[in-house]
Amino acid sequence: MFETFLKTQAMPREVVVPYQHGLLEKLCRHARVRVPFYRDTGRLDPLFDGDRFDMAGWEQVPVLTREEAYANRLGLAASQVPAFMAPLSPGQTTGSTGTPLPFIRTSISRYVSEGLTERALAWRGLKSLKPVAMSKAVTGDVGSREGGEPLKTRHGAVHFVDFTLAPPDQCREVAQIRPRLIISYPNIVHSWVQVDGGACLSGVDAIVLTGETCRDETLTAIRAAYKGHLINLYSCSEAGPVAIQGPKGDMKVCEENLWIEEPPVAKRAHPHPVIITPYYAHATPLIRYAPGDYAIWGKPDKATPGLRSLERVTGRLRNMFKRPDGSLFWPNLSGVKLMKIAAHTHRQLIQENFERFVLRIVFDAPASDEQLGQIRAHIAEVTGAKEVVVDAVAAIADNRTRGKSYENFICLI
Secondary structure (H helix, E strand, O other): OHHHHHHHOOOOHHHHHHHHHHHHHHHHHHHHHHOHHHHHHOOOHHHEEOOEEOHHHHHHOOOEEHHHHHHOOOOOOOOOOOHHHOOOEEEEOOOOOOOOOEEEEOHHHHHHHHHHHHHHHHOOOOOOOOOEEEEHHHHOEOOOOOOOOEEEEOOEEEEEEOOOOOHHHHHHHHHHHOOOEEEEOHHHHHHHHHHHOOHHHOOOOEEEEEOOOOOHHHHHHHHHHOOOEEEEEEEEOOOEEEEEEOOOOOEEEOOOOEEEOOOOHHHOOOOEEOOEEEOOOOOOOOOOEEOOOEEEEOOOOOOOOOOOEEEEEEOOOOOOEEOOOOOEEOOOOOHHHHHHHOOEEEEEEEEOOOOEEEEEEEEOOOOOHHHHHHHHHHHHHHHOOOEEEEEEOOOOOOOOOOOOOOOOEEEOO
C-alpha cells in the first residue's frame, strides 16, 4: 500500500474525491444490509433512491456521536464482512472520551495504518524502521499481550512497553528493546525524558506522538532531549489515522483511510467538529462519526495536492498525575475492575492535590456503601491517595463546549 499512497498524494482532488465517494458507497451498501444498527434505523436512507446511491444526501445522515456509538455498540457489529478483510481482531478505545468503546478491526484497516506511517517516515527520508516500540494503550488491543512481548506484523516485530509501569521501569524496557521507531503518547515520552534525560531514546530515528493533543511545552521538553524526528499523528483507535504531520509542520489528512468532512470556507479559521467515516471499518462501521474532537483547517500543500491539511487539532488532552517529588505517573486504574464493582457509563478521575483525588462517575444504578468503599480502595491503591471522593453525577461536564471530548484523567496541580 505504501507505493500506492505515494501516488495518491500527488493526484488532484478531482481524481481523489470520486474514488473516495466510491469507497463510501461500498461501506454504506454493506452497512445497510449487514449491520443491525443501520439496517433497522434506516438512517442511511437519504443516500439511496431505490438502489441508486447518491452522495447528495450525505449531510442528511445523522451524525453518530461517541455516546450513541457506545449505547449501540452491539448493533454496530456487522453480521458478516467481505472475505478479503479478514482476519478480524477485537479492539477498544483507550477511554480518552469516556468509557472504552469496543470495536472490531479489519486487516485492511491495519494495513492502511501501517502504510500511512511508512509514508510519513518517507517524507523525512526514512525507510521502514525496525524494531518498533509502542505504548500498549496506543493499540486499543483488548488482548492479554504483556509489555515487551512482540507482535509479529508484515513489517517485523512490534514490542509493547507497559505504560502502567513507573517511568524508570518503562525507560528500562525501551532501552532493552533498542527500537528505531517509537509510537507513544506525548506525555509518556515526556516522562521518559524527565527520568533519564532522553538516554533511553538513543538510537531512535523517529518518534510518532499520538493519542492526545501535544502541548507546546511538552514538545519543547522532548525536543530538548531528543534530536531525531518527531511526528504528530492524530488518530483514534476505532477509526485509525486521521491526519499525520508533514515535513512542513501541517497535519496532512489520511485521505486513503477515511473521509473527513470539511467546513465552509468562512469557518475554516475556527475550530470545527471532526466528523469522519473510515472506509474499511466494515466490521464496525462508523458513518459520519464524531469522536468529540475539534480541528482548525489549514491551506493545501502543492507538493501533496491529493491530501487536505489541518492546521491543528484541539481537544482530547490526557493529563498524567504528579507525585510530591515532581515525577509524573499514569494512574493504573482498572476499568474492568471498576465495572465489576459497579456498572457505570462514564468516569473521570481528578487529582486536586497530592493527597486528594475525586472520581466523577455516572452509575447505571445507585452504588451501595460497600461498592463505594471498594472503588475508593482501588483508587487509593493505584494513586497513593490519602483521600478519595466518589462523586456520583448524571453526566460528565467539565465546562467545555458540548460534544467535545473530556479528559479521562485531570491533574489540577
